[in-house]
Each structure stands twice: as structure tokens, then as C-alpha cells.
Amino acid sequence: MTSTTSGGDRCCSTSRSSCARFLRCSRGEVCRRVDRVLVISQSHLARDPRVRRTVRVLLDDGWQVEGLFLDARQVGENLRTWRFPLDHKRNGVLRYLVEYSSFFVWSLLWVVWRVLVGRPALVYVNSPPDLLVFAALPARLLGVPVVLDEHDPMPELFAAKGRRSVITRRLLLAQERWSIRFANRVITVHEPLQQLFESRVPGVPIDVIMNVPDLEGWDSVSWDAGSRVLVFTGTVAVRYGLDDVIRAMSLTYRKIPGIRLRVVGDGEDLEALKALAGELGVEDRLDCVGRVDHQEIPSFLAGAWVGVNVPKPDELGSLSFSNKIVEWVMLGFPVIAGRTQTLLRYFPEGTLLYVDPGSPESIAERLVELDQMGRDDVERNLERARAAVAQIAWPIQRANLIRVIRETVGA
Structure with a gap:
């Protein structure tokens, strides 16, 4: 009763x-x-750390979450997810259009269905694509607030993938503006991207929830001063500078005999990078692990020497802030990173081992320098890097996300 x-x-x-x-x-x-929040993302919940953290925050804050993702369906006490039955293939522009349009229609119908079940408190949409936010229109018409989480700027993302036509850029800029203006609240991953969006859509304030990891439940690992294993974790793509790392390895293996590159992840350029390693005669120094569960990553970092993250020096690369860098620093690994204004904003000189983006020679020089550095010097760099991470750590971002969600629902 x-x-x-x-x-x-x-x-x-x-x-x-x-x-x-x-x-x-x-x-x-x-x-x-318990009020419901609808979460939409054209990604795998199990593989997308930012989306996974958002869902976890919502659950911990007492919301019931219903989500549409690419994973198999889940049913829990306060989490229910549905699967979109078409996975990412990354096979050209036509495939992207088919995937984006199909997922949009599916999301729109899913929102209609969930609204008919009962009025949700909030719809939280993750980009890309930006236009996915319009799938929340049925809820928006009923006065339900909509949050758009802008992970990447789509004009720069498509340009980095080779789609650089003027028409494509104009269309992507237009849909970006429409999407940002449609949402009640817009979130992005760091201040430089916030400034970019606010310059393109004047008068619309953008909140920042940084894309930093939550390592709760991870096993403790640390760098191995005697190892010479470089490690990269994430999407395997040339735009992340892995070809430059392989070339740098080919320039240094005689000076650093034990040098190897361990790649944890997969992506569209994996075979091309293997072929490049073969051409340069370092195929026996390239270890490709493939995709692993997020909780398994520490076991593949064990015994590594340094993390490498050196995106190409293009518009997207200059805005890159990889959560892997924060992850490695928190675990106690030195990091070789491409010097960009975005990274320098959070990690000043003397924290990361900076190199010139797009330059195998610069990476090679830094590797030789690290090989000759004393352990105490490396530890001092790490201590400064950890202090920088403390200023942007996940507990701070979590509190900001809870505040934004509560303010949006309350408004």
C-alpha cells in the first residue's frame, strides 16, 4: 500500500x-x-570512457538512466540500455552517412517511445554527430531540457580524416551552430574547445567537463626504468602520429637497442602502420595487442618505459587533449607528447616530455634524451605532472557535471 x-x-x-x-x-x-535521464551516444558504452563516466555519475547521483548505444542490451536496477544494430565500419563517406542517418532515425523513434512511456527529466546527447541532438526533439517539445556533450569539433574531425572540401566544411559548421543553439545546455571537453565553440556561436555559453579518467578499481602499475617499451593505447590512426613514432623508432633502435612499441587498441590504420614498420625494418619491434577491456589496460602498461601521444599538427591535433595522457601520469608513467597550446594550458613545460608534432626527428631526439636521463630527473618531471593533474582531476569534473545536470533540470 x-x-x-x-x-x-x-x-x-x-x-x-x-x-x-x-x-x-x-x-x-x-x-x-526516481526521475529518468535518456542518454544517447553512437558509441559503445563499454569502450567510450567519457560516456561511461557520465552514466556512472547519473546513477550515483540517484537518476535512473535509459540509454541507446551500440552495445548489447543491459538491464539493471536503475540502468536500462538498448542496442542500435549497426556497428561502426569506417569505410568511407557513404558509410558514415548511412551510419549517422540510420542512428539518427533510430534515436528519434526511441525517444518518441520513451517519452510515451513517461516524461523524462533530461535528455543527454553525445556527439558526434552534432545533429544527433535533434533526435531529442519529441522530448524538447514537451519542455524536457536537452544537454549536448560536444566531444570533438566536427569540421576539424572530418578535415583530419581527409574531407577538406569547402562545401563540406560549411555544412559541418552550419550543423554545429544549429545543434548548439538547439540544446538547453552545451558541454565540451576543455577550455580551448569551449572558446572555439563560443566564437562560432556567439551568445551561447559552453560548460567544460574535462575528459579525464577515473581510475577507481584499476591495478597499480608504474614505469619500468630498465625497459625500453613505448606504449600507445587507443584508436590506431595515423592522425594520432603513430607513423611518426614508428619512424622515430627506426631512427633510434641502434642507439637504444631494446626499444619497442606496444600498441593497445585497433583502428582503420593498423595494417598501414604494420606495413610501414616492415618497410623501415622495425616490424619485429612493433607489438599490436588489439582492443582490450578498459579494466585490462594496466596489465598491458606493466613493464612499459614511456607513453607516447603525438597527434598530427593539424587543426584537430592542436585541439587534442587525450585522456590517455592523464591516465599515464596518474599511473606514474612519463609521457612523450606533441607540444600544443591546448596541452601547455594544463601541462606546462617540465611536466610532459614535449616534442614537435609531426616530426619523427624530434621524437627520436627526445627518446635518446630520455634514455640518458637519470631516474631522479624523470621522477621530478612526473611529480610536476601529477601536480598538474591534481588541478583537473576527475573528482573536480564529477562535481561540475553533477552541478550542470542539476541546474539544467532545475531550470
Whole structure:
């Protein structure tokens, strides 16, 4: 038996199963209605750390989450997800258009269905694509607020993948502006990207929730001063400078006999990078692990010497802020990184081992320098890097995300 109290709260005097839907209570306790948040992302929840952290924050803050992703369906106490039955293939422009348009239609119909079930408190949409935010239109028409989380700037993302025509850029800029203006609240991953979006869409404030990892539950590992294994984790693509790292390895293996590159992940350029290693005579120094579960990553970092993250010096690379860099620093690994204004904003000189983006020679010089550095010098760099991470750590970002969500729903 239930009785209604002010504000819509309910008291359950029997078991949970007798409560109204989306209530959380126990015998004899007053319990409140658990509001739903719809989360949409054209990614795998298990593989996308930012989306996964967002869902976890929502659950921890007491929301019920219903999500549409690319993973198999999940059903839990306060988490229910549905799967879109078409995976990423990365096979050209036509495939991108088919994937984006199909997922948009599927998302639109899914939102209609979930709104008919009951009015949600919030719709949280992750880009890319930016236009996916318009799948929340049925909820928006009912007054439900919509959050757009801009992970990447799509004009720069497509340019980095070779789509650089003037028409393509204009269309991508237009859809970016429309999408940002449609949302009630817009979030992005760091201040330089915030400034870029605000310059393109004047008058629309953008919130920053930085893309930094939460390493709770990870095994403790640290760098191996005697090893000469470079490590990269993430999407295997030339735009992340892996070809430059392989070329740098070919320039240094005589000076650093034990040098190797361990790549943890997969992507569209894996075979091309293997072929390049073969051409340069270092194929026996390239270890490709493939994609692994996020919780398994520490085991593949064990015994490594340094993390490498050197995106190409293009528009997207200059805005790059890899959560892998923060991850490696938190775990206690030195990091070789491409020097960009975005990274320098958070990691000043003397924290990361900076190189010139797009320059195998600069990477090679830094590798030789690191090979000759004393352990104490490396540890001092790491200490400064950890101090920089402390200023942007996940607990700070988590609190900001909770604030933004509550303010948006409250408004």
C-alpha cells in the first residue's frame, strides 16, 4: 500500500516490487520517485570512457538512466540500455552517412517511445554527430531540457580524416551552430574547445567537463626504468602520429637497442602502420595487442618505459587533449607528447616530455634524451605532472557535471 506525500514523494510499506515504477525504497521508509535521464551516444558504452563516466555519475547521483548505444542490451536496477544494430565500419563517406542517418532515425523513434512511456527529466546527447541532438526533439517539445556533450569539433574531425572540401566544411559548421543553439545546455571537453565553440556561436555559453579518467578499481602499475617499451593505447590512426613514432623508432633502435612499441587498441590504420614498420625494418619491434577491456589496460602498461601521444599538427591535433595522457601520469608513467597550446594550458613545460608534432626527428631526439636521463630527473618531471593533474582531476569534473545536470533540470 502506498500513500502520496507532498512533492510527489511516496511511502512504501511493503516490498520494492509493490512500489510504483522507478521508485527506490525499502520496508517502512519514505522514498522518492526516481526521475529518468535518456542518454544517447553512437558509441559503445563499454569502450567510450567519457560516456561511461557520465552514466556512472547519473546513477550515483540517484537518476535512473535509459540509454541507446551500440552495445548489447543491459538491464539493471536503475540502468536500462538498448542496442542500435549497426556497428561502426569506417569505410568511407557513404558509410558514415548511412551510419549517422540510420542512428539518427533510430534515436528519434526511441525517444518518441520513451517519452510515451513517461516524461523524462533530461535528455543527454553525445556527439558526434552534432545533429544527433535533434533526435531529442519529441522530448524538447514537451519542455524536457536537452544537454549536448560536444566531444570533438566536427569540421576539424572530418578535415583530419581527409574531407577538406569547402562545401563540406560549411555544412559541418552550419550543423554545429544549429545543434548548439538547439540544446538547453552545451558541454565540451576543455577550455580551448569551449572558446572555439563560443566564437562560432556567439551568445551561447559552453560548460567544460574535462575528459579525464577515473581510475577507481584499476591495478597499480608504474614505469619500468630498465625497459625500453613505448606504449600507445587507443584508436590506431595515423592522425594520432603513430607513423611518426614508428619512424622515430627506426631512427633510434641502434642507439637504444631494446626499444619497442606496444600498441593497445585497433583502428582503420593498423595494417598501414604494420606495413610501414616492415618497410623501415622495425616490424619485429612493433607489438599490436588489439582492443582490450578498459579494466585490462594496466596489465598491458606493466613493464612499459614511456607513453607516447603525438597527434598530427593539424587543426584537430592542436585541439587534442587525450585522456590517455592523464591516465599515464596518474599511473606514474612519463609521457612523450606533441607540444600544443591546448596541452601547455594544463601541462606546462617540465611536466610532459614535449616534442614537435609531426616530426619523427624530434621524437627520436627526445627518446635518446630520455634514455640518458637519470631516474631522479624523470621522477621530478612526473611529480610536476601529477601536480598538474591534481588541478583537473576527475573528482573536480564529477562535481561540475553533477552541478550542470542539476541546474539544467532545475531550470
